[in-house]
Every structure is written in structure tokens, then in C-alpha cells.
Amino acid sequence: MRISARADYAVRAALMLAAAGQEGPPLKAEAIAEAQDIPHKFLEGILNDMRRGGLVASQRGVHGGYRLARAARDISVADVVRAVDGPLVSVRGVRPPELAYSGPAESLLPLWIALRANVRSVLEGVTLADVASGRLPEAIGALTDDPAAWTNP
Template sequence: MRVSAKADYAVRATAELAAAPDASPVPAEVLAQAQDIPHRFLEAILRDLRREGVVASRRGASGGYVLARPAEQVTVADVVRAVDGPLVFVRDHRPSDLDYTGAASTLLDVWVALRVNVRAVLEQVTMADLAAGTVPDGVRHLTRTDGAWENN
């Protein structure tokens, strides 16, 4: 599975918003600098996040971006879906829309199981978790399994 640069940047910028003191608006330039994200690319990402109701923008001298909901209610899955669409696609289709035959007929079970597991992780982790520097115990446990940090 591959996480796009767009999704990675979106999650990082959203985590910065969750960490903002008193949920005050943060200008896009500040978000870009804090996470070393190209400013123009971030502006497009923020538009997607705003359109999907993840962030809101505030105008004026003290304007910028804020989370549209409390950080505890915004998951990594919400952010990734807002910028990239569904979490797991196979050849640009949702696994549930595919049909395989013959020796590959059970491959659909693999793709659906992958989607379930991706959801299980990304829907657990909130922006509040990231802003606090923590992840839920179940996610932390997965990082401690044999081979978790190996690139195979």
C-alpha cells in the first residue's frame, strides 16, 4: 500500500492545526513552514480539506485555518479520504465492486481484508492523538510486532 504525498502532507498539516494553542487560526504559510510542505501544494490540499468539512478558513489579519470539528473527532482516515478518496482502491475500483474468477476468485477476500485493516488503524487515530504525540494502544502494539520496522 502506498500513502500519497498529498495524504501525508494533509495529515501533517491537520495535526499542526490540532496542536494550535486555543484552536486559533493558523495561516497556510505557517503550516507549510512547520511541516516543510511546499506552500502552493498545501494551499490546494487545504482547499480539499475545507470542501470536505475537515478544516474551516477564517479571513482577516488573524485569519488562517482551523479544524472544523474538535480534534478528537477528526481521524487520520477522515483526512486521507478528504484528499485521496476511499482508503483502499484496486485499479481505481473499490474492492466491493470487483469480481474475480478462477484461481484468483479468493483475491477479493484479500483486498477486502486489507481495507478492513487499513480502516482499523486509520479510523482509530485522531488529530488529538497526533497533536499529543500519542497513538492508541492497539496501533502502538502493531509497531512492536516482529518485522514492523523492516522494509520487505
């Protein structure tokens, strides 16, 4: 699986908004872009996708900017990735249940479905509040405790 720059930037921007809280003043896109080293124009498009996805709210004017539309504990990392990149797992741009294989490749479909289930389990099981607080769920910690998880084969 590949995490796009767009998804990485979106999660980082959402974490900035989570850390700022919903009660404080909205954050300007320029401030987020500078703090996270994200190209400003690219971030504007990402924030607009997240706004259309119901994850962030924008406010115009001198005191304008962005804030989360819901509490950080109610937004999963999966929500953010889907808002900017679409489905978490696709094969050639197609969702796994829409695929069909034959012959020796027939058992490939359950493999893609299992991959999607595991990606969902991880990304849907972690909220912006978890990441922003530095307290990831135990299941995530267990996955990262395996030294093999940190190496590239």
C-alpha cells in the same frame, strides 16, 4: 498500500491545526507550509479539499487562516486521508466491493476486502488528538512492537 504525498502533507497540516487548538488564532497556510516543509501552493489545494470535506474552517482577512472545524478528538486520520485522496483502499481506482474475479483469482477479492478492513481499523482508530498528543492507542503500539514491522522485506 501507498500513502501519497498529498495524504502525508494533509495529515501533517491537520496535526499543526490540532496542536494549535480551536480557541487560538487561526494558522496561516504559509506558517504550516514552512513549519512542515510543504510546498505552499500544494498545501493551499490540500487545505481547500479539507475545507470542502468539513475538516477545516478558513477565515479571511489580516487575522485569517485555518483551524479545525471540529475537535481533534473527533477527526480520525482516515477522515483526513479520505478528504484529500478518496477511498482508503482501491484496486486500479475501484473500490474492492465493486470488483469481480474468476478462476484462480477469485479468492483475491476477500484478500482486498481484508486489507481494506485492516487499513480502516488502524486509520479510523487513531484521531488527530492521539497523534498530536503523542499517545497512540494501545492497538497501534502493539502493531509497532513487532520488530518485523520496522523492516522492509
